[in-house]
Amino acid sequence: MQDAATTAAPALHTVRSAADTDSLHTTLGVLGGGQLGRMLVHAAQRMGYATVVLDPAPDSPAGQASHNQIVAAYDDQTGWDQLAEACDGLTTEFENVPAAALEYLAARKPVSPPAQAVAKAQDRIEEKRHFTACGVRCAPWLAVQTEADLEAAAALLPGILKTARMGYDGKGQAVCHTADELRQAWSNMGRVACVLEQKLALALECSVIVARGADGHIVNFQPQRNVHHGGILATTYAFEGAVPVALSDALVEATRRIAEGLEYVGVLCVEYFVLQDGSWVVNEMAPRPHNSGHYTIDACEHSQFDLQVRTTMNLPLVQPRHHSPSIMLNLLGDAWYRHGERIIPPWEAIQQLPGVQLHLYGKQDVKPGRKMGHVTLTAATVDELQDKAARVAGLLHLPFERLDVA
Known part of the structure; x- marks a missing residue:
């Protein structure tokens, strides 16, 4: 793998030189440079693997610990190509990495988790449908994507309105007790696709x-x-x-x-x-x-x-x-x-x-x-x-x- 000072692609930022390893494979790639990626890097290095992280922040927690970091956006195909070229197996440390990135990378190297599983986890509507198909009970819920959905969902109140995509750590959520609160919450969320879950004790x-x-x-x-x-x-x-x-x-x-x-x-x-x-x-x-x-x-x-x-x-x-x-x-x-x-x-x-x-x-x-x-x-x-x-x-x-x- 080329050093950051000599590579033609400036997105590759070398934290330190990759070490030789006697592992079955050589290098683990991680999409995402947060704390989960940092702990993944620590685990991989303890097992003898070199590591490369892709993250847009040059001082990411995982990048600080990794042998190398590719500084690139998660939707940057050039970054994907660099990661695939550098690694023998790839994973992600967070669920909001584009599923398309995992699908693209999987055509070149082993990737886990699979893109289709990540895509389901990124969409609460699809996620709940999957749970139901597996015979695992959800709280009563309805998808809210139209005005008609909004009217029907009011029957579940009190409830919690959640954006179907990109919600985490309590973000993209609102507790609603009345139809007016539900309508206002949906408006505040930009009228994007949501789910309303009945509030349970x-x-x-x-x-x-x-x-x-x-x-x-x-x-x-x-x-x-x-x-x-x-x-x-x-x-x-x-x-x-x-x-x-x-x-x-x-x-x-x-x-x-x-x-x-x-x-x-x-x-x-x-x-x-x-x-x-x-x-x-x-x-x-x-x-x-x-x-x-x-x-x-x-x-x-x-x-x-x-x-x-x-x-x-x-x-x-x-x-x-x-x-x-x-x-x-x-x-x-x-x-x-x-x-x-x-x-x-x-x-x-x-x-x-x-x-x-x-x-x-x-x-x-x-x-x-x-x-x-x-x-x-x-x-x-x-x-x-x-x-x-x-x-x-x-x-x-x-x-x-x-x-x-x-």
Whole structure:
């Protein structure tokens, strides 16, 4: 691979020289330079692969860690060509990369996840149709694409109106109680294609992460329980009792059906709502490693990122063993502010505690609400774990809710 100083295509930005490797394949390519890409790069390099990231930001978190970065827009065919030329297998770190890019690249090199699966995940209408076809129940919903749809959807109120495309972390959503609120929300969203989901009485939220190989073999992590604030994940609980066993088994089986129905290859996360009456519905899927699975780096023999590398490079999948009760605390930019003033969070104080792992993503621009890192906590017992999590959350001024798992 040419160095950035000599290549004719200025989009290729070399972070450091690619290393020789004795891996079965040589280089992993990642579309997207965010924190998920950074953790994918770390996993690939630990396994002996060189890495190339494509991202429009030259200082992207993944680009900082990768051997090389191609600085190009996600819809730049020249960038796609450079990536395909440089890599032996390609993947994506986020679901809003153009599905056309994955389809184009797949004609030249192995790509996971498949373009058609990503395309379904990018469109809530198609996503919900897929869930239904797999026999997995959604909350009552209707597509809203016309005035007539809007009138019919009012029967589901109160509900949550969501844009069919490009919504994440609570963006592109509005809670509506009346027909007038629904009409105004649709207008505010530009009258684009949306779905209206009936608002249900929730008891808790869960997610399940599976990995499926090209041979159809599927492995899974235990379901984890999630708590969100303002539409953004705040805490993940991954230990026995966080999700009841019978419920866990049902959610894993549903997730496997969803993955098989997509003929999926890669790591897939599916989020679920558990209702107050004990029943459950599927919420959405993410065709990539997921924020709620970050704990797997420190609490499992194989992380979700290890499995994404394995599926992309066609290596064997093994059932990951969860060796320690764990909790993940999400770090937003708010932790860097106190009373409106910028501070340095008390990193030294939290790292004095055993079983505390700090992961910062290398983002230079700190903003409230922006994901800047996470903290993983492990312990021998759930009580010890929750005590430690409460202490760390207090030091960092993070929200934390202790679970009653007796």
